[in-house]
Every structure is written in C-alpha cells, then in structure tokens.
Amino acid sequence: MRLRELAERIGATLHGNGDIEIRNVSSIAPATLADVVFVDDVRFLEQALECGAGAVIARESDLPANADTIGKPMLIHANPRLAFARAAEALRRAEAVPGFVHPTALIEQNVEIAADARIEAYAVIGRDCRVGARSHVGSGCILGAGVTLGEDCDLVARVTIYAGAALGNRVVVHAGAVLGSDGFGFARDPESGRYVKFPQIGRLRIEDDVEIGANATIDRGALGETVIGRGTKLDNMVHIGHNAQLGENVVIAAQSGVSGSAVLERDVLVGGQVGIADHVRIEEGAILGAQSGIPTKKVIRGKGIVFWGTPARPIAEYLRELAVLSRLARKKRE
Amino acid sequence: MRLRELAERIGATLHGNGDIEIRNVSSIAPATLADVVFVDDVRFLEQALECGAGAVIARESDLPANADTIGKPMLIHANPRLAFARAAEALRRAEAVPGFVHPTALIEQNVEIAADARIEAYAVIGRDCRVGARSHVGSGCILGAGVTLGEDCDLVARVTIYAGAALGNRVVVHAGAVLGSDGFGFARDPESGRYVKFPQIGRLRIEDDVEIGANATIDRGALGETVIGRGTKLDNMVHIGHNAQLGENVVIAAQSGVSGSAVLERDVLVGGQVGIADHVRIEEGAILGAQSGIPTKKVIRGKGIVFWGTPARPIAEYLRELAVLSRLARKKRE
Amino acid sequence: MRLRELAERIGATLHGNGDIEIRNVSSIAPATLADVVFVDDVRFLEQALECGAGAVIARESDLPANADTIGKPMLIHANPRLAFARAAEALRRAEAVPGFVHPTALIEQNVEIAADARIEAYAVIGRDCRVGARSHVGSGCILGAGVTLGEDCDLVARVTIYAGAALGNRVVVHAGAVLGSDGFGFARDPESGRYVKFPQIGRLRIEDDVEIGANATIDRGALGETVIGRGTKLDNMVHIGHNAQLGENVVIAAQSGVSGSAVLERDVLVGGQVGIADHVRIEEGAILGAQSGIPTKKVIRGKGIVFWGTPARPIAEYLRELAVLSRLARKKRE
Incomplete structure (x- = not known):
C-alpha cells in the first residue's frame, strides 16, 4: 500500500514522500523500508528517524523542527499508538492470500x-x-x-x-x-x-x-x-x-x-x-x-x-x- | 421410546396418550412432536402446551383444570427440572450408535x-x-x-x-x-x-x-x-x-x-x-x-x-x- | 546404569553391591530389582528394605544397625528426596532412544x-x-x-x-x-x-x-x-x-x-x-x-x-x- 493511502486510511497527516510502498508494521530495531514504525514517547524519536523503516508515525508536538529535511516520511496523528494499530489492521486486510x-x-x-x-x-x-x-x-x-x-x-x-x-x-x-x-x-x-x-x-x-x-x-x-x-x-x-x-x-x-x-x-x-x-x-x-x-x-x-x-x-x-x-x-x- | 416407558423411567405420572414416540428433550420454541419439554414456572405453561412438543413435564400443582381436554400428553413430577434431566439421560442411553x-x-x-x-x-x-x-x-x-x-x-x-x-x-x-x-x-x-x-x-x-x-x-x-x-x-x-x-x-x-x-x-x-x-x-x-x-x-x-x-x-x-x-x-x- | 555410577552421579555414599544395574526410580510397592526407591521417613524404612527394589536411598541416621547384613544395597544421602529426584534425572538421561x-x-x-x-x-x-x-x-x-x-x-x-x-x-x-x-x-x-x-x-x-x-x-x-x-x-x-x-x-x-x-x-x-x-x-x-x-x-x-x-x-x-x-x-x- 502506498504511504499516501495508508495515511488516509488511518486518519494521519502525511509529511514527505507518499509514494513509497508500505507492507507491514514493525518495532524500531528490525524495521525495513517496507515497514512503518511509531513513536509514542519523544525519547525514541531520534532512534525511529534513524532506523530502517520507510515511515514513522508520531505526534505533531514531537515532530522535529527539521522534519522536512530528514528525508524520512512521517505520519502525524494525535494518538500514535492508535494510528499504528489502525495501520496494522489496514495492512493486514490488504494482503490477499489464496484459498x-x-x-x-x-x-x-x-x-x-x-x-x-x-x-x-x-x-x-x-x-x-x-x-x-x-x-x-x-x-x-x-x-x-x-x-x-x-x-x-x-x-x-x-x-x-x-x-x-x-x-x-x-x-x-x-x-x-x-x-x-x-x-x-x-x-x-x-x-x-x-x-x-x-x-x-x-x-x-x-x-x-x-x-x-x-x-x-x-x-x-x-x-x-x-x-x-x-x-x-x-x-x-x-x-x-x-x-x-x-x-x-x-x-x-x-x-x-x-x-x-x-x-x-x-x-x-x-x-x-x-x-x-x-x-x-x-x-x-x-x-x-x-x-x-x-x-x-x-x-x-x-x-x-x-x-x-x-x-x-x-x-x-x-x-x-x-x-x-x-x-x-x-x-x-x- | 414410548412416552409410557419414559414416564416410568423418570418416575412421572402420565396424563394422556402414552403411545406416542419420544426421541429427544428440547426447549419450548423449537420443539417437535418427538420432543418432550418441561415447565418449571407456571408462567410458561401455556406456551409449552401450545408448542410443537409431543409431551410436557410439569408439576401437579401447575396442571390446568382442563388438562384432559387439551390433548397434549403430560408427565407430572414434583421436580420437573430433575424429571427433564432424567428424561434426557434415559433418551440418550436408548440411542444405539454403531461402532x-x-x-x-x-x-x-x-x-x-x-x-x-x-x-x-x-x-x-x-x-x-x-x-x-x-x-x-x-x-x-x-x-x-x-x-x-x-x-x-x-x-x-x-x-x-x-x-x-x-x-x-x-x-x-x-x-x-x-x-x-x-x-x-x-x-x-x-x-x-x-x-x-x-x-x-x-x-x-x-x-x-x-x-x-x-x-x-x-x-x-x-x-x-x-x-x-x-x-x-x-x-x-x-x-x-x-x-x-x-x-x-x-x-x-x-x-x-x-x-x-x-x-x-x-x-x-x-x-x-x-x-x-x-x-x-x-x-x-x-x-x-x-x-x-x-x-x-x-x-x-x-x-x-x-x-x-x-x-x-x-x-x-x-x-x-x-x-x-x-x-x-x-x-x-x- | 551400575548402582556405583548412580551413587556418584547423585552424590550419595554407597553401601553394599555397586555392580547391580539400575534402570528406573519407583515407589515402594511396585518396585523391581532394576528400580531404586527412597525413604524420607524412617517409618517406611523396613518396608523399603523388604520391597523388590534393587537399592534404597535413605538418610545416614535412618540406616539400621544391621545394614551390612541385610543384603540390599543402600545409597546414603542427607536429603533422600533430592537424591531420588537426581537419580530419576540421571537415569532418564541415560536412556538413548532412536530418533x-x-x-x-x-x-x-x-x-x-x-x-x-x-x-x-x-x-x-x-x-x-x-x-x-x-x-x-x-x-x-x-x-x-x-x-x-x-x-x-x-x-x-x-x-x-x-x-x-x-x-x-x-x-x-x-x-x-x-x-x-x-x-x-x-x-x-x-x-x-x-x-x-x-x-x-x-x-x-x-x-x-x-x-x-x-x-x-x-x-x-x-x-x-x-x-x-x-x-x-x-x-x-x-x-x-x-x-x-x-x-x-x-x-x-x-x-x-x-x-x-x-x-x-x-x-x-x-x-x-x-x-x-x-x-x-x-x-x-x-x-x-x-x-x-x-x-x-x-x-x-x-x-x-x-x-x-x-x-x-x-x-x-x-x-x-x-x-x-x-x-x-x-x-x-x-
């Protein structure tokens, strides 16, 4: 799913490139480009921005000043935990598995x-x-x-x-x-x-x-x-x-x-x-x-x-x- | 099992036709002619007498004055709940299933x-x-x-x-x-x-x-x-x-x-x-x-x-x- | 496993013939010659010494005066319950079962x-x-x-x-x-x-x-x-x-x-x-x-x-x- 579509599905505001393809949710450490991660506590924001994930879900107030220059797309939501849960649900349903x-x-x-x-x-x-x-x-x-x-x-x-x-x-x-x-x-x-x-x-x-x-x-x-x-x-x-x-x-x-x-x-x-x-x-x-x-x-x-x-x-x-x-x-x- | 035999097995007094064949216990709503139902509370008696069941287990004191003219056979027992449980047991054992x-x-x-x-x-x-x-x-x-x-x-x-x-x-x-x-x-x-x-x-x-x-x-x-x-x-x-x-x-x-x-x-x-x-x-x-x-x-x-x-x-x-x-x-x- | 080796494995002192073969732990009543039993309470000692077991685990203080003349080998340990548990573990591991x-x-x-x-x-x-x-x-x-x-x-x-x-x-x-x-x-x-x-x-x-x-x-x-x-x-x-x-x-x-x-x-x-x-x-x-x-x-x-x-x-x-x-x-x- 394009990040743009995911943003819409979970009710988040997109910052950055919405064309990348997201396939899964992940925790920060093992995340890859096809994953989205989330930050509920600003102390982990830097780690999230530097990890392998394709995109980060975070609060508006936690958004760094240089967000636009970081290059990592972000999904802004008032409740990152909920937005992450919604993302998992949306991505799960997108999978079509043969019977x-x-x-x-x-x-x-x-x-x-x-x-x-x-x-x-x-x-x-x-x-x-x-x-x-x-x-x-x-x-x-x-x-x-x-x-x-x-x-x-x-x-x-x-x-x-x-x-x-x-x-x-x-x-x-x-x-x-x-x-x-x-x-x-x-x-x-x-x-x-x-x-x-x-x-x-x-x-x-x-x-x-x-x-x-x-x-x-x-x-x-x-x-x-x-x-x-x-x-x-x-x-x-x-x-x-x-x-x-x-x-x-x-x-x-x-x-x-x-x-x-x-x-x-x-x-x-x-x-x-x-x-x-x-x-x-x-x-x-x-x-x-x-x-x-x-x-x-x-x-x-x-x-x-x-x-x-x-x-x-x-x-x-x-x-x-x-x-x-x-x-x-x-x-x-x- | 004939209703007459069932009455004997569960220690109930039979009112009405003991020749009908009973195969199962049931709750009132879905009951059919081969089922016996029970009434523990007189408020449900009318419903039971009008349902599809072949027979009704009830207390002596709950027996309506016109019981004999109703046409639905009744099994009278001081403890209808126990009699119903006994009926279920007797009917279950009567089933012979091939090995x-x-x-x-x-x-x-x-x-x-x-x-x-x-x-x-x-x-x-x-x-x-x-x-x-x-x-x-x-x-x-x-x-x-x-x-x-x-x-x-x-x-x-x-x-x-x-x-x-x-x-x-x-x-x-x-x-x-x-x-x-x-x-x-x-x-x-x-x-x-x-x-x-x-x-x-x-x-x-x-x-x-x-x-x-x-x-x-x-x-x-x-x-x-x-x-x-x-x-x-x-x-x-x-x-x-x-x-x-x-x-x-x-x-x-x-x-x-x-x-x-x-x-x-x-x-x-x-x-x-x-x-x-x-x-x-x-x-x-x-x-x-x-x-x-x-x-x-x-x-x-x-x-x-x-x-x-x-x-x-x-x-x-x-x-x-x-x-x-x-x-x-x-x-x-x- | 030889009783001698078992004694060593569980940290017990051997009294009697260490050459007998032990294969299992057992409770007293059904024990056979290939079994070892234990006694945690001196009241059961006599029963244990007379049972079919090949050997008995017991406390030093419970050892009868005539232990050497009884003929049944004994494994002496300060904590017979623990020694018995260790014996079970040692014997279990000794079993080699084909895959x-x-x-x-x-x-x-x-x-x-x-x-x-x-x-x-x-x-x-x-x-x-x-x-x-x-x-x-x-x-x-x-x-x-x-x-x-x-x-x-x-x-x-x-x-x-x-x-x-x-x-x-x-x-x-x-x-x-x-x-x-x-x-x-x-x-x-x-x-x-x-x-x-x-x-x-x-x-x-x-x-x-x-x-x-x-x-x-x-x-x-x-x-x-x-x-x-x-x-x-x-x-x-x-x-x-x-x-x-x-x-x-x-x-x-x-x-x-x-x-x-x-x-x-x-x-x-x-x-x-x-x-x-x-x-x-x-x-x-x-x-x-x-x-x-x-x-x-x-x-x-x-x-x-x-x-x-x-x-x-x-x-x-x-x-x-x-x-x-x-x-x-x-x-x-x-």
Missing part, C-alpha cells in the same frame, strides 16, 4: 467453504458447516456439525467448536480455545444422591469483531443462547458460562470467569481473575478491578466507576476499608 | 476396542489401551500407553490422557482437558540452586459417572494415585493437583484449583475460583463459597455449612467482619 | 530436525523450524514458522507454539500449553468506540531447563520479547502476559497470572491463583502467598519475605489485620 484446503483436512458432508478460505492440516470440519470468505481454520481445529464462521475469521490453531455454534465476521480465536462446550448444570436426584446432567442443548452465538484468547472456554446455552457481543475481547483462559450475555465492546482480562446467565452490558471492563457469579448484571461501562468478585444475582451499576474486592464495592470505599483496617492493626501492634 | 474406527485414527499395538465403541478422526490410542463398550473417543484425542476407558465414556474431542490413567464407566470429558499430567514437584538442589524434577510416576484413577469440563487439568500421583470419586463433577478449567483425593459426588465450579494431596470428602461443594492448598482436608458436605481460599493443611468441617473468604471461615463470621469493617470506614469518613 | 519422524507428521520446508529427535503422529512443524538433538515433539503438537527447540526438549503432546518462539535446552512443555500467542492489547478508537488490535509481533524466548504445565499460556511480546528465565517452573494453567520478564528459577503454582510487562526477578516464588498486574516488579526471592494480588506498577521487595492478600502486604501485617478484624466482629456479636 486452500490442506489434503489432510477432513471435510464432512454438506459443508460450504468459500473459495478463498484457508483450511489447514488436520482440521476436522463437521457436516453442515459454513466457512465464510477469507476465513482461516488453523491446523488441528475441530468444528462440530453445523458450525458457521463468517468472513475474515481466524481460528489460529487447535480451536475446538462444538456443534451448532455461530461466529460472525472477523472473529479471531486463539489456540486451545473451546467454544460451545456443555454448561455446568446438574439436578441432584434426592433418591440416589447423584447428580443428573441437565441437558445442555442450547447455542453459542459470537458476533462480529470478537477476539478470544488462548485456552479460553465459552459454554453454549443450556436451552437458550450464550451471546458474545460485537467487538468484545476476551483474554487467555477466560471462562464464560452457559446463557451468559455479553454486550458490545466488553473487555475481560485473563483468567476471569463469568457464570451462567450473567449479563455484562456494553463497554464493561473486567480485570484479570475476576469472578462473576450466576445471574449477576454488570451495567453499561462499569469497571471491575482485578480479582474482584460479584456474588450471585447482584447488580453492579456505574459507568466508569471502578469496583474492587469480594464482594465488589466502589473502589474508594474498599480502599477506605483497607486503610482503616491497616491503621487498627498498626495501633494494636504499638 | 467405528475412523481410518485416520492411529491405534498402536495391543489395544482392545469394543466393537460398538466409536473412535473419531485423528485420535491417537497408545499401546495397551482399552476402550469399553459404547465409549466415544472424539477427534484429536490422544491416549498414552495403557490408558483404560470403561463403558459409555465420552471424550468429546481433543482430550489428552497421559499414560496409565484409568477411567471408569460413563465418564464424560470435554474438549481440551488434560488428564494424568505430571504433578508440580521439584526438589531444590542447594548446591546449584536449581530445581530438580521430583519423579511424577504415579497414576490417575477416575471413577464412574464423573464429568470433567473443557480445558480442565488433573495431575496423576507423584508416586501414589490421584483419585476422582464416583459421580464427581468438575467444571471448565478446574485444576486438580497430584495425589489429591476427591470423594463421591463432589461438585467444583469453574477455575477452582485443588493442590497436591488435598482431600475433598463426599458431597463437598466448591464454588468458582476457589483455591485449596496442599494437604487440606474438606470434610463431608462442606460448602466453599466462590473465590475462597483454604491454606495448607487446614481441615474444614461442617456438613452444609458455607465457608467464605481467604482464609475461609464460616460465612456468617465473614459477613460480620465485612459489616464491621464497612461501618468503621463509613464512620471514619463522616 | 524418528512419524509418517503422519507434517514437516514443512526448510526444517532441520536432529537425527535423534522424535516427532510423533500428527505433529505439524512449520517452515524454518529447528528441532535439536534428542528433542521430542509429541502427538498433535503444532509449531508455527521459525520455531526453534534446543536439545533434549519434551513437548509432551498437543502443544501449540506460535511462529518465531525460541526454546532453549531441556525445556519440558505439558499437553495443551500454548506458547507465543498474541498478547492482549487493543487501542480504543474514540471515533467508533471499537477496540483496534495493537500489533502483537514480538517474540517469546524460553531459556534452558524451564518446565511449563498443562494448558498454560504464554504470550509473546507485543513488539519486544517475553522471556522465561533459565530453570523457571510454571504449573498448570499459569498465564504469562506479553513482554513479561521472568528471571532464573522462578516458581509459579497453578492458575496464577502474570500481566503484561511485569518483571519477576530470580528465585521468586508464587503460590497458586496469584494475580500480578501489568508493570509490576517482584524483586529477587520474594514469596507471594496463594491468591494474593499485586496492583499495577507496584514493586515488591524482600528476599524470603512472604506477601499475602490483595493488595499484597507482608504476611505478618496481613495476619494482624485479619486478627483485629475477627476480634472486632466477635465483640460486636457479644
């Missing part, structure tokens, strides 16, 4: 695979599956019957998807993730004392632009649906229970768990190792600090408010409690 | 596979393994040497079992689970400062009717055995350390961890993200609230008593502490 | 595999990979392009390694682990409200003698490197975020998480389910109790000092706080 089905991939009956989709070695695609345009099913992925993938999805490798799950467009799933597994539901039989499995026959629906981390697990609905909303991002080893409903642009850090039938509204932010019990509702834009815990059926409300502790409370309150306790313990000691 | 070994499955020497077992694509079954009647080894499962599976087991897909593990009958293991892996044991060498691996050469034994969630891990014994007792249910990403002993009908929710040599007696209930340290004993029927933590060598005693917090204490005590602390912090603020 | 590439393994272009390396069924090895002498790539492992494994590595089974990761010598990786996956980094686009993925194009470097548990995940650097230092041991389901730096001989128990850019210096010990936020520094030899939490950018200092709680504080302080709180709550109740 293929590896000879060792097993494709069952009545499967539709787009001509430009890529199916890697030892993938297993069950009957009635659909794989959309430009989607990638990595090595060792297993798709149960009736799974649908939209366009531009990437199942990196060794992803397992149970029967009937539906993924939208541009969904990225990292290695080892399990999607659509049975929820954890049992009815105790009072006569025998044993647990009888409650049927887990619902579905999993994942909307567009979701990213799911390595070894994460998302259970399908027991009878109804589990839903992961558009643009939501789940880190490694996040667990989502059956019938949970995640809104748009929810972000959940590593090793957090969302229990059955919990609702996370749009723009909720969840730190790492947070535990959200069943039937909890986290309302729009609330923020849960790392390791906090939300007991069953609680409602957490407060756009932009941080909650912490178990049971989670507004962070100011929690910190006050910690301070009071610490003071008491110190007094006791003296 | 097969997929041509891409690799079966090593001296393996015994029951004629009606099903071995899916790209499964790898090590030497001296045994796979019992009607058991299913899903795609991409890997069984080390000498693994034994009883009857009616289901390794859904991509389950890895290390050499020597023994699974009983009707054990269900979800995708990505790892069974019989090496425990975490090292001896520090004072001369070099490095950790020398302590041999992990024991076994893993899983009794009948156990269910293990997606991406869970269970380590084998270091020298002795790790044991998962009959009827125990482990949710996704649960970790069980080496030499742990779990009794019958233990239930552990997602992302909890049980360290080496811990003992959980029968009927213990463990919430999500609970941490149980090594050599802990949780006595019969105790309940550990989500995210609680049990320090090393502690004994937790109290059938039906809920423990919470880290270190875990009886929940009443813990809540009292939280209340006192909150009051102090509020006072301080005023 | 092979299973016919179903897929090896892409320009791969170098040592003649005595073992590549199991359905492994996929991407272009430009290197597999060192005596390394084992288990069934179902997937190595992206340019991955390098040193000598004597063991990828047990179904390990996924993303492109470009470099593993040193004697690295053991258990089933289901994912190495070099994308870090969790997104830039929020204020115009659209959506998260744009920040490029995750750095590397993962794992030094010699590291062991990684089942279903663990380690992300590569965003731009730079994630580093796991020599001799470090990670238990099952540990998560390491992008650009984290772990020093030598760090030990992390199951289900703990280390966020992006955190630094754990050498000899740090981390209990289970600990959460370490981004940009934290844990200095040399500090110990983090199970379930403790370290908030963002904190520095934890104190060789041999145990920290506990969230936010983590020295354990003495934390226990004092717990005691004060418990006393207040009890008083309140009375």
Whole structure:
C-alpha cells in the first residue's frame, strides 16, 4: 500500500514522500523500508528517524523542527499508538492470500467453504458447516456439525467448536480455545444422591469483531443462547458460562470467569481473575478491578466507576476499608 | 421410546396418550412432536402446551383444570427440572450408535476396542489401551500407553490422557482437558540452586459417572494415585493437583484449583475460583463459597455449612467482619 | 546404569553391591530389582528394605544397625528426596532412544530436525523450524514458522507454539500449553468506540531447563520479547502476559497470572491463583502467598519475605489485620 493511502486510511497527516510502498508494521530495531514504525514517547524519536523503516508515525508536538529535511516520511496523528494499530489492521486486510484446503483436512458432508478460505492440516470440519470468505481454520481445529464462521475469521490453531455454534465476521480465536462446550448444570436426584446432567442443548452465538484468547472456554446455552457481543475481547483462559450475555465492546482480562446467565452490558471492563457469579448484571461501562468478585444475582451499576474486592464495592470505599483496617492493626501492634 | 416407558423411567405420572414416540428433550420454541419439554414456572405453561412438543413435564400443582381436554400428553413430577434431566439421560442411553474406527485414527499395538465403541478422526490410542463398550473417543484425542476407558465414556474431542490413567464407566470429558499430567514437584538442589524434577510416576484413577469440563487439568500421583470419586463433577478449567483425593459426588465450579494431596470428602461443594492448598482436608458436605481460599493443611468441617473468604471461615463470621469493617470506614469518613 | 555410577552421579555414599544395574526410580510397592526407591521417613524404612527394589536411598541416621547384613544395597544421602529426584534425572538421561519422524507428521520446508529427535503422529512443524538433538515433539503438537527447540526438549503432546518462539535446552512443555500467542492489547478508537488490535509481533524466548504445565499460556511480546528465565517452573494453567520478564528459577503454582510487562526477578516464588498486574516488579526471592494480588506498577521487595492478600502486604501485617478484624466482629456479636 502506498504511504499516501495508508495515511488516509488511518486518519494521519502525511509529511514527505507518499509514494513509497508500505507492507507491514514493525518495532524500531528490525524495521525495513517496507515497514512503518511509531513513536509514542519523544525519547525514541531520534532512534525511529534513524532506523530502517520507510515511515514513522508520531505526534505533531514531537515532530522535529527539521522534519522536512530528514528525508524520512512521517505520519502525524494525535494518538500514535492508535494510528499504528489502525495501520496494522489496514495492512493486514490488504494482503490477499489464496484459498486452500490442506489434503489432510477432513471435510464432512454438506459443508460450504468459500473459495478463498484457508483450511489447514488436520482440521476436522463437521457436516453442515459454513466457512465464510477469507476465513482461516488453523491446523488441528475441530468444528462440530453445523458450525458457521463468517468472513475474515481466524481460528489460529487447535480451536475446538462444538456443534451448532455461530461466529460472525472477523472473529479471531486463539489456540486451545473451546467454544460451545456443555454448561455446568446438574439436578441432584434426592433418591440416589447423584447428580443428573441437565441437558445442555442450547447455542453459542459470537458476533462480529470478537477476539478470544488462548485456552479460553465459552459454554453454549443450556436451552437458550450464550451471546458474545460485537467487538468484545476476551483474554487467555477466560471462562464464560452457559446463557451468559455479553454486550458490545466488553473487555475481560485473563483468567476471569463469568457464570451462567450473567449479563455484562456494553463497554464493561473486567480485570484479570475476576469472578462473576450466576445471574449477576454488570451495567453499561462499569469497571471491575482485578480479582474482584460479584456474588450471585447482584447488580453492579456505574459507568466508569471502578469496583474492587469480594464482594465488589466502589473502589474508594474498599480502599477506605483497607486503610482503616491497616491503621487498627498498626495501633494494636504499638 | 414410548412416552409410557419414559414416564416410568423418570418416575412421572402420565396424563394422556402414552403411545406416542419420544426421541429427544428440547426447549419450548423449537420443539417437535418427538420432543418432550418441561415447565418449571407456571408462567410458561401455556406456551409449552401450545408448542410443537409431543409431551410436557410439569408439576401437579401447575396442571390446568382442563388438562384432559387439551390433548397434549403430560408427565407430572414434583421436580420437573430433575424429571427433564432424567428424561434426557434415559433418551440418550436408548440411542444405539454403531461402532467405528475412523481410518485416520492411529491405534498402536495391543489395544482392545469394543466393537460398538466409536473412535473419531485423528485420535491417537497408545499401546495397551482399552476402550469399553459404547465409549466415544472424539477427534484429536490422544491416549498414552495403557490408558483404560470403561463403558459409555465420552471424550468429546481433543482430550489428552497421559499414560496409565484409568477411567471408569460413563465418564464424560470435554474438549481440551488434560488428564494424568505430571504433578508440580521439584526438589531444590542447594548446591546449584536449581530445581530438580521430583519423579511424577504415579497414576490417575477416575471413577464412574464423573464429568470433567473443557480445558480442565488433573495431575496423576507423584508416586501414589490421584483419585476422582464416583459421580464427581468438575467444571471448565478446574485444576486438580497430584495425589489429591476427591470423594463421591463432589461438585467444583469453574477455575477452582485443588493442590497436591488435598482431600475433598463426599458431597463437598466448591464454588468458582476457589483455591485449596496442599494437604487440606474438606470434610463431608462442606460448602466453599466462590473465590475462597483454604491454606495448607487446614481441615474444614461442617456438613452444609458455607465457608467464605481467604482464609475461609464460616460465612456468617465473614459477613460480620465485612459489616464491621464497612461501618468503621463509613464512620471514619463522616 | 551400575548402582556405583548412580551413587556418584547423585552424590550419595554407597553401601553394599555397586555392580547391580539400575534402570528406573519407583515407589515402594511396585518396585523391581532394576528400580531404586527412597525413604524420607524412617517409618517406611523396613518396608523399603523388604520391597523388590534393587537399592534404597535413605538418610545416614535412618540406616539400621544391621545394614551390612541385610543384603540390599543402600545409597546414603542427607536429603533422600533430592537424591531420588537426581537419580530419576540421571537415569532418564541415560536412556538413548532412536530418533524418528512419524509418517503422519507434517514437516514443512526448510526444517532441520536432529537425527535423534522424535516427532510423533500428527505433529505439524512449520517452515524454518529447528528441532535439536534428542528433542521430542509429541502427538498433535503444532509449531508455527521459525520455531526453534534446543536439545533434549519434551513437548509432551498437543502443544501449540506460535511462529518465531525460541526454546532453549531441556525445556519440558505439558499437553495443551500454548506458547507465543498474541498478547492482549487493543487501542480504543474514540471515533467508533471499537477496540483496534495493537500489533502483537514480538517474540517469546524460553531459556534452558524451564518446565511449563498443562494448558498454560504464554504470550509473546507485543513488539519486544517475553522471556522465561533459565530453570523457571510454571504449573498448570499459569498465564504469562506479553513482554513479561521472568528471571532464573522462578516458581509459579497453578492458575496464577502474570500481566503484561511485569518483571519477576530470580528465585521468586508464587503460590497458586496469584494475580500480578501489568508493570509490576517482584524483586529477587520474594514469596507471594496463594491468591494474593499485586496492583499495577507496584514493586515488591524482600528476599524470603512472604506477601499475602490483595493488595499484597507482608504476611505478618496481613495476619494482624485479619486478627483485629475477627476480634472486632466477635465483640460486636457479644
């Protein structure tokens, strides 16, 4: 892609030669002429201007006085980190890769695979599956019957998807993730004392632009649906229970768990190792600090408010409690 | 299965035509004539009676006055949820599926596979393994040497079992689970400062009717055995350390961890993200609230008593502490 | 290996016939003549001396008066557990196993595999990979392009390694682990409200003698490197975020998480389910109790000092706080 076009795509102002060809983003040290790099901190500007990159993304205020005489083209943006991320996205999409089905991939009956989709070695695609345009099913992925993938999805490798799950467009799933597994539901039989499995026959629906981390697990609905909303991002080893409903642009850090039938509204932010019990509702834009815990059926409300502790409370309150306790313990000691 | 037989199997009273054929359980909306549905809440009764299902499971007290004239057969049970779960189980077992070994499955020497077992694509079954009647080894499962599976087991897909593990009958293991892996044991060498691996050469034994969630891990014994007792249910990403002993009908929710040599007696209930340290004993029927933590060598005693917090204490005590602390912090603020 | 040589290798003093051949370590009950067993507790000494083992490792002080007349050779060491671990290591290395590439393994272009390396069924090895002498790539492992494994590595089974990761010598990786996956980094686009993925194009470097548990995940650097230092041991389901730096001989128990850019210096010990936020520094030899939490950018200092709680504080302080709180709550109740 010409640098001029890239500038336009990412909303940056071009300084210098817009005709050069850019193919990749890079960090500063290994950058070559076909790469663009970025500078978020003016201390690294000189290094960036001297590195092998074809162009540098930087802030207006960081632009050196002699920018025009340096010879290295620059893309000026108020948020270089965002501009760099956008550049990576734009360049990734520009790549056209030919479709293929590896000879060792097993494709069952009545499967539709787009001509430009890529199916890697030892993938297993069950009957009635659909794989959309430009989607990638990595090595060792297993798709149960009736799974649908939209366009531009990437199942990196060794992803397992149970029967009937539906993924939208541009969904990225990292290695080892399990999607659509049975929820954890049992009815105790009072006569025998044993647990009888409650049927887990619902579905999993994942909307567009979701990213799911390595070894994460998302259970399908027991009878109804589990839903992961558009643009939501789940880190490694996040667990989502059956019938949970995640809104748009929810972000959940590593090793957090969302229990059955919990609702996370749009723009909720969840730190790492947070535990959200069943039937909890986290309302729009609330923020849960790392390791906090939300007991069953609680409602957490407060756009932009941080909650912490178990049971989670507004962070100011929690910190006050910690301070009071610490003071008491110190007094006791003296 | 005739509805009459199903009624008998699940201990329900039949109203209406017992000759209809039922093949599956279903939720209300998509139900067809061969399905049975259930109603746990009288608000959904009308919907259920009008849906496509062949029969409805409901409570006696929810039975409409005109039940006999409705025409839809009903199965009356005091606990419709349990009856529905039992129905699912009875119908699942009634299905007879022919056995097969997929041509891409690799079966090593001296393996015994029951004629009606099903071995899916790209499964790898090590030497001296045994796979019992009607058991299913899903795609991409890997069984080390000498693994034994009883009857009616289901390794859904991509389950890895290390050499020597023994699974009983009707054990269900979800995708990505790892069974019989090496425990975490090292001896520090004072001369070099490095950790020398302590041999992990024991076994893993899983009794009948156990269910293990997606991406869970269970380590084998270091020298002795790790044991998962009959009827125990482990949710996704649960970790069980080496030499742990779990009794019958233990239930552990997602992302909890049980360290080496811990003992959980029968009927213990463990919430999500609970941490149980090594050599802990949780006595019969105790309940550990989500995210609680049990320090090393502690004994937790109290059938039906809920423990919470880290270190875990009886929940009443813990809540009292939280209340006192909150009051102090509020006072301080005023 | 002759018992005499084994004694020398593990630094033990030999009593009795050093000419016998030892091939394995074992627990007491199933031991045969080619096995060595150990006794850490004098109560088990008699049992050990009477078992089928060829030799017994024990403490000098536990040596019976009639040791010379018993006939069973003994290896005397001040730390029998360590000596036993060393014996296991020495015997494991003595085994020479012929190399092979299973016919179903897929090896892409320009791969170098040592003649005595073992590549199991359905492994996929991407272009430009290197597999060192005596390394084992288990069934179902997937190595992206340019991955390098040193000598004597063991990828047990179904390990996924993303492109470009470099593993040193004697690295053991258990089933289901994912190495070099994308870090969790997104830039929020204020115009659209959506998260744009920040490029995750750095590397993962794992030094010699590291062991990684089942279903663990380690992300590569965003731009730079994630580093796991020599001799470090990670238990099952540990998560390491992008650009984290772990020093030598760090030990992390199951289900703990280390966020992006955190630094754990050498000899740090981390209990289970600990959460370490981004940009934290844990200095040399500090110990983090199970379930403790370290908030963002904190520095934890104190060789041999145990920290506990969230936010983590020295354990003495934390226990004092717990005691004060418990006393207040009890008083309140009375």
